[in-house]
Amino acid sequence: MVNPIVVGIIGAGRIGRLHADNLRVMPLFKLKSIAEAVVGEELLDWAESRNLGSVFVSGEDILNDPEIEAVFICTPTDTHAYWIEQAARAHKNIFCEKPISLSSAQTSRALQCVEEEGVMLQVGFNRRMDPSFRRLKQLVESGELGSPHIVKITSRDPQPPGEAYVRSSGGMFMDMTIHDFDMARYLMGEEVTEVYTRGANLVDPMFGRCGDVDTAVITLTFASGAICVIDNSRKAVYGYDQRVEVFGSHGSATADNCRPTTVEVSTAASVTRDQPQHFFLERYNQAFSDEIAAFAQAIRLQEPVICSGLDGQQAERIAEAAKESHRSGLPVKLSFCAGEGISAMQAL
Amino acid sequence: MVNPIVVGIIGAGRIGRLHADNLRVMPLFKLKSIAEAVVGEELLDWAESRNLGSVFVSGEDILNDPEIEAVFICTPTDTHAYWIEQAARAHKNIFCEKPISLSSAQTSRALQCVEEEGVMLQVGFNRRMDPSFRRLKQLVESGELGSPHIVKITSRDPQPPGEAYVRSSGGMFMDMTIHDFDMARYLMGEEVTEVYTRGANLVDPMFGRCGDVDTAVITLTFASGAICVIDNSRKAVYGYDQRVEVFGSHGSATADNCRPTTVEVSTAASVTRDQPQHFFLERYNQAFSDEIAAFAQAIRLQEPVICSGLDGQQAERIAEAAKESHRSGLPVKLSFCAGEGISAMQAL
Amino acid sequence: MVNPIVVGIIGAGRIGRLHADNLRVMPLFKLKSIAEAVVGEELLDWAESRNLGSVFVSGEDILNDPEIEAVFICTPTDTHAYWIEQAARAHKNIFCEKPISLSSAQTSRALQCVEEEGVMLQVGFNRRMDPSFRRLKQLVESGELGSPHIVKITSRDPQPPGEAYVRSSGGMFMDMTIHDFDMARYLMGEEVTEVYTRGANLVDPMFGRCGDVDTAVITLTFASGAICVIDNSRKAVYGYDQRVEVFGSHGSATADNCRPTTVEVSTAASVTRDQPQHFFLERYNQAFSDEIAAFAQAIRLQEPVICSGLDGQQAERIAEAAKESHRSGLPVKLSFCAGEGISAMQAL
Amino acid sequence: MVNPIVVGIIGAGRIGRLHADNLRVMPLFKLKSIAEAVVGEELLDWAESRNLGSVFVSGEDILNDPEIEAVFICTPTDTHAYWIEQAARAHKNIFCEKPISLSSAQTSRALQCVEEEGVMLQVGFNRRMDPSFRRLKQLVESGELGSPHIVKITSRDPQPPGEAYVRSSGGMFMDMTIHDFDMARYLMGEEVTEVYTRGANLVDPMFGRCGDVDTAVITLTFASGAICVIDNSRKAVYGYDQRVEVFGSHGSATADNCRPTTVEVSTAASVTRDQPQHFFLERYNQAFSDEIAAFAQAIRLQEPVICSGLDGQQAERIAEAAKESHRSGLPVKLSFCAGEGISAMQAL
Known part of the structure; x- marks a missing residue:
């Protein structure tokens, strides 16, 4: 796996930061950007303690960044489906936290969109x-x-x-x-x-x-x-x-x-x-790390994801x-x- | 507990013999008689190996024996209720294997009889x-x-x-x-x-x-x-x-x-x-022994049985x-x- | 094992009574006599609670009793060797608690005597x-x-x-x-x-x-x-x-x-x-019982004892x-x- | 811990690489250089897979680099004492694998030198x-x-x-x-x-x-x-x-x-x-990581090392x-x- 997968994270809450910490130390990935509605001092301190530099952008920036190959959706549940659709339309591979949505209609629509665009989607059943x-x-x-x-x-x-x-x-x-x-x-x-x-x-x-x-x-x-x-x-x-x-x-x-x-x-x-x-x-410390390693492998080897x-x-x-x-x-x-x-x- | 409880067992199958083995070594009990429809050679060998002597009588003999204070009912399930009633009428305390019967009407009738005669009944949920x-x-x-x-x-x-x-x-x-x-x-x-x-x-x-x-x-x-x-x-x-x-x-x-x-x-x-x-x-080796010790205690101390x-x-x-x-x-x-x-x- | 081994116990302290309890319920053995220097009320109560009847005799009575085939030596350690020699001379099989003695000369002499008389000796390493x-x-x-x-x-x-x-x-x-x-x-x-x-x-x-x-x-x-x-x-x-x-x-x-x-x-x-x-x-509850079952087997099948x-x-x-x-x-x-x-x- | 500790590793064998992997992902440290006698293809591959860039220098380079504050000695045992002395003279804090040497005289001399120079030395009893x-x-x-x-x-x-x-x-x-x-x-x-x-x-x-x-x-x-x-x-x-x-x-x-x-x-x-x-x-995966975190803390907080x-x-x-x-x-x-x-x- 020579070239790492460039990644953006949408949502820098507890789970978004957890993924960031794992992405940061895995040579398989290169964490480039994180989108969060309000970037307060506490978040900046967190990023500094990780030497993350100027990582914060908007969600749209991430989707529009041609270098970014995969997006981690770590926003509140009620916006998962929205971001899945946006990311799929932007031809990004997607890692989304569970559940996809609280509505079966929304979930169906999001999956439909993923299928139409032919991107990969892995759901975070770690x-x-x-x-x-x-x-x-x-x-x-x-x-x-x-x-x-x-x-x-x-x-x-x-x-x-x-x-x-x-x-x-x-x-x-x-x-x-x-x-x-x-x-x-x-x-x-x-x-x-x-x-x-x-x-x-x-x-x-x-x-x-x-x-x-x-x-x-x-x-x-x-x-x-x-x-x-x-x-x-x-x-x-x-x-x-x-x-x-x-x-x-x-x-x-x-x-x-x-x-x-x-x-x-x-x-x-x-x-x-x-x-x-x-x-x-x-x-599930190890599982959180292993699920994204599996995601990387699925992308690079064009294998099915471990949780679709x-x-x-x-x-x-x-x-x-x-x-x-x-x-x-x-x-x-x-x-x-x-x-x-x-x-x-x-x-x- | 100075005087042991004199006991008869009705039914000398696997569970009857198990109780006999436990009764035999507990000073709280004196095993006097066992009723079994057909007393074959194998059963006689078993009794001899335990030095039980001429222990075999009929069920009626047990119920009619004034020395016997408690009866263990270890027959096939479909005769439990019958023997409970007979034993209750004979004013014996009763230890009966589970279930009491396969019919709620039979079970009710047997319990009614126990209550009328004022004898003790312990069910064998060991x-x-x-x-x-x-x-x-x-x-x-x-x-x-x-x-x-x-x-x-x-x-x-x-x-x-x-x-x-x-x-x-x-x-x-x-x-x-x-x-x-x-x-x-x-x-x-x-x-x-x-x-x-x-x-x-x-x-x-x-x-x-x-x-x-x-x-x-x-x-x-x-x-x-x-x-x-x-x-x-x-x-x-x-x-x-x-x-x-x-x-x-x-x-x-x-x-x-x-x-x-x-x-x-x-x-x-x-x-x-x-x-x-x-x-x-x-x-449940220990439990089988302890349940009959509890039965003895309930009889001698006039306490409630551990399983009614x-x-x-x-x-x-x-x-x-x-x-x-x-x-x-x-x-x-x-x-x-x-x-x-x-x-x-x-x-x- | 048709005929049980008739046994006498020398010494009715804690360990002697423990063996008595095990001997009492094993069809392989028939406990006939117990020797204890002073038979006080507490000891009589113990015997009564076991339905042991008039079991108490002197050590010499046990050795002179032709019906007794095996002797359990459960006295204080400093008398083990003495009783081993006496029992061997009386042609009894011997079960002796450990250690045989506190003196290697005494132990040697006792073992010599056992060998000369050709009796069995099992030591109680339970x-x-x-x-x-x-x-x-x-x-x-x-x-x-x-x-x-x-x-x-x-x-x-x-x-x-x-x-x-x-x-x-x-x-x-x-x-x-x-x-x-x-x-x-x-x-x-x-x-x-x-x-x-x-x-x-x-x-x-x-x-x-x-x-x-x-x-x-x-x-x-x-x-x-x-x-x-x-x-x-x-x-x-x-x-x-x-x-x-x-x-x-x-x-x-x-x-x-x-x-x-x-x-x-x-x-x-x-x-x-x-x-x-x-x-x-x-x-070692089970082990205490199993060691004497092994002793019975050694005697009846003329096999080596499990601990010589x-x-x-x-x-x-x-x-x-x-x-x-x-x-x-x-x-x-x-x-x-x-x-x-x-x-x-x-x-x- | 605002400014990370800049580190050089001397010796890139199994244990040196292990420390490198841990140093790489800990914000407390900045791994700058690694010294290894012969830098072969396998070692370069390893460095590339970690995105370590041009990290390889000589041991002397490490000791002469004023930015480097701490040195990890991961060479064969018979050179530990030598490198401890060199590093102490160069006023670096030292983490050294065990044992310090196979000779008590060498060990004493190395410790003497550490004491004279007033640097910290932690021994790797992980x-x-x-x-x-x-x-x-x-x-x-x-x-x-x-x-x-x-x-x-x-x-x-x-x-x-x-x-x-x-x-x-x-x-x-x-x-x-x-x-x-x-x-x-x-x-x-x-x-x-x-x-x-x-x-x-x-x-x-x-x-x-x-x-x-x-x-x-x-x-x-x-x-x-x-x-x-x-x-x-x-x-x-x-x-x-x-x-x-x-x-x-x-x-x-x-x-x-x-x-x-x-x-x-x-x-x-x-x-x-x-x-x-x-x-x-x-x-000892966790222990290897925790021991160097403790080393960082000892340096930054001027506390005694966990293993001197x-x-x-x-x-x-x-x-x-x-x-x-x-x-x-x-x-x-x-x-x-x-x-x-x-x-x-x-x-x-």
Whole structure:
């Protein structure tokens, strides 16, 4: 990979800066520009501490810059679809954070545009690149576990977001569980045909006031008859709880939480070990880096991306069905062709 | 406890003999008689190897023996209710294996009879006495975990039973998941209000031919809004998989599988440890012994039993609802008063 | 094994009663008599709670009883050798607690007598029967680990014994480490050629006043060049710490502590699991039972015992050398023929 | 830290490049020049893949460059002392890989020169920065474990080095165990007073031909009476085995191996998890980065380095004593003042 991919980032919030930090140190990329509505002192300090120089431009500047080959869309969710369309029209390859949008019509339109322009689009379901979950995927694909029968995903945040975030999040299923929906499809390699949601408001009445839940168990049925169950909470006091298990006809595999150290302390009072890594920045640190390395490889080798627009769209459809099931109290059927949307897992 | 409780066992199959072995070595009990329809050579050999002497009589002999204070009912399920009634009428205290019956009417009649005669009835949900699950119960009751929000129960058998067994078992929910239904009520200390079942026939087509499932995920909703999810398989090739997790507002607790040794072997090929203990005889060895010790204590101290007839009945009701949900594909509501049926957990 | 082995126990202290409890419930044995110098009320209560009847006789009664085929010697250490000789002369098979004596001359004389009379003698190094350590032994014998290069034994007591015990114990190496010396020989299957001790008095000055240590690291060199290192403490505040590791040319195997439950509790404050099982009665509960089953098998099948008098003697020799090394501060060489004293490990 | 520290690296072998990669991405540093005797194509490719530009100069150029504030010495061991002296005379701060030299006279002279010139010298005992071992250090310093009584260090390489390496390595104690000697001093915070070595040649006769060992157990006695035991092997077939345990009067703490994923796979054949991370580049990846961040902090904040020249010298003295003990078969006493050489552990 001789010549690096010149990149612009649209949106310099937490996730935009995270990608910037990773892009900065990878020889595969050359980070040229960052667009942010208001470039305040705090942002300038951040850029200076990274020796980024005069990196700030407008979003349009990025799209109009012929040197820039790929655009990272890290803006608020409700503008993702807009920037995807703009970037596609400008013939840039696109890395977009999840979800693509909160509206299936918008998502469809954005994907249509990507297809028309023939650019690449990778959606930021970073957990696909987590070393432990990749290993699970390899175990499924290699057949070591036989036919998958049951997939179990535990996904619990260490602390709930604020009310403003909740109100604009699209709800827990679209904001948080969407990662688990993608993980379920990714591991199973087939499509979900039915969704049943049992949600509750047990953590904080605020969620109820926002019309949202904070606790849920969601059952997904797959075309093959296999079953996935996801359990979510907005508040696991002991830290970020991210575990996955695949149970199949030939065996089972579990991926446990990661912890800062391996130290176990035994005293007269107790035997203790570390809590799980605090939150997604720590737990998926490697995955955030690996997903953009995979993006670079897809661009340079003209390979399929590890997580496509269709993958993003399918996870959104499942999230919509989960919401509907929660509303009605009944299982909701989903109809799309089995397998149509599962990106290939690249051997990296 | 000066004078031991004189006991008769009705039914000398696998579970009857297991109880006999435990009764034999506990000073709290004196095993006097065993009733079995046909006493063949193999059974006589077994009795001789235990120095049990001339222990075999008829069921009626046991009930008519004034020295016998307690009866263990270890016959096939379809005769449990009959023997409960007979034993109650004979004023014996009763230990009965689960389920009480496969029919709610029969179960009700048997419990009615127990109540009329004022005898004690303990149902054999032995897992309540498993050391790890008892610790979970204590953690819930002590409030250390806060309000329980999510309970997860994994219960997978190492190998499927034969077709004859399946046909007479009452189906997986009544035969196997019933233990998990009881565990859910026991840990939560409240009643289930809704059941949703997602079952599948993935292990062996035989189950399908019998009108049964071999794989299932069952979601239970509790009166408080808390959610329990159970996953079952009739065939976990790596052994008997019995794990429970309680997640609450103040913390989470997991009970893992037990293994024959703690040895871990690291070679150039792999790092391995033991598979879980093979099946219920090994895993719940201690629990089988402790449940009858608890029964003795309940009798001698006139305390409530650790698992009552009502507990047995409620688990059967949930199993019925699970079957119905599987049939209809819809969640099924359950209506009984919250908390009416949860036996107290005795500090033993 | 049709006819049980009729047994008498000499000494009804803690360990004598432990064996009595195990003998009582094993059909292989018939416990007939127990000898104890003073049979007080507490002891009578114990016997009554076990339905043992009029079991108490004198030691001479046991030796003179022609029905008694085997004798368990559970008296204080300084009388072991005496009773071994008496029992051998009375043509009883002998199970004797460790160590045989605190004097190499006494031990030799006792073993000589056993040999002359042609009776069986098993020494109570119960840890050989611990399921995890047996598994290590099997891994060594099967060759799965290749040639053993390093053996590591951690053996730490939960609390120190009292001063009276320490003064009569023969010192930590003879009282406590002797188990580890036997474990080292057992696992390696060859003899120790050199001992280096580094001891310290860090737990309680009382040990120093008694001329003893409470903390030690002992290095054993084997004939093959393999090295074993043992670390001991009289006080591990978190419980009984019993771990063993065998590292060989083809791999390594570790045996970890056993814990009462598998429960792990995660809260905002910590992630905790159980401390190790409290002490030897809990940890080696199964081993105490299995060692006497092995003794029964050796008697009935005329097989070698799992731990011979020579095994007992060799462990004592190593303990003497360890003491001498501690005294001189120098390594001490041991000269006996490689392999002469290792009992075969029976496949049970 | 506004202005980055301009750095030159002397030696572009494996470890020099590793530091270069870390320096390159840390805003605290500016990597300006690298000196390597022969700059071949492979090295130029490496530099190009990092966008390092024309970075290669001579060692003298680095020392004469007034902009360069700190020098990393990554040359073969036998030139470390030379370059330390040159760099000190040139008034550069120095980061030097371990050991400082293979000769105590050389090491003393180099340290003398560093002291005379008043420059900073940090020795590359990177394991001090391993997250798990730092946690152990904090547990010792906080007093949570009470007085340390026993420290156990397991350090085994996945595969032996080649004969050429062995011949120039200074022997296993100086090349490999030296890390463990430093770890023992670091954790205990006091000096070693006696060393006893039991070494063997069990892995490959080549080591014996080179006058070296490949397997060893080394016992260190500390001034306080505490004992440390290190076990080493040049070949652990299952991977890089790096574990440490500190046992004290109030508790014990263990640091286990790190593994690439948390996945555990259970099949009919076995239950497996990952082998330890392959070797030091993987296991100490974070530590290599953190040690140079600590170096930057020490320079900019004028704080003591986390591992001083004296620390390097003391580890060499212990290695010399270990060699002598192996040669003589006897324990070797060491005389230096307790605590004189332990660098403070910085809160980073």
